[in-house]
Amino acid sequence: MQTNSDKSPAGVRFPPALVGVAIGIGGIGATLTLSGIDSPLRAPFTLFFLITAPASALGGALRGLDRAARAVLAGVGALALDLLVAQAMLTWHMWSVRGGVPAVGAVSLALFLSVRLLSARQARARRRRHARSSPRTTSSPRTTNSHRTPHTRSSLRTTSSQG
8 A cells, every 4th residue: 555655755856966977977988989089988887978978968858747657758768869860861961970969968068058048038938927827016907097986987887788
């Protein structure tokens, strides 16, 4: 039986140190590949970069989902994005390992920036909509319409209710 205490809180995020380590490992892998340095860490770190860069960009686009679903979809989407980049490079006869890493990085960066720009634009539109719909607290209708007399208001109500 699962109780509410078994569920983890919805706002749990990765610690910043763990995110920094992941970015560092991916960056080292991309650097080792682009510079052509032979190292036993080049292949696993490059693979880590090729998975985490598109997965983190796709994860930002899937904010409305559950964490587990977002992780699975971001991982599968990262693999699909890697395969699409490889297929496009093979089609145009441009395939190389040194060309694939920056291509995946560029596509991931473009996806990440487009998600950021879209969310910022939506937040601005939401703030504008909220500012328009909120009642104005600086002036009340009675003070702005003080030139009308009570007789005018009552006569307007009677004419509109009769018609």
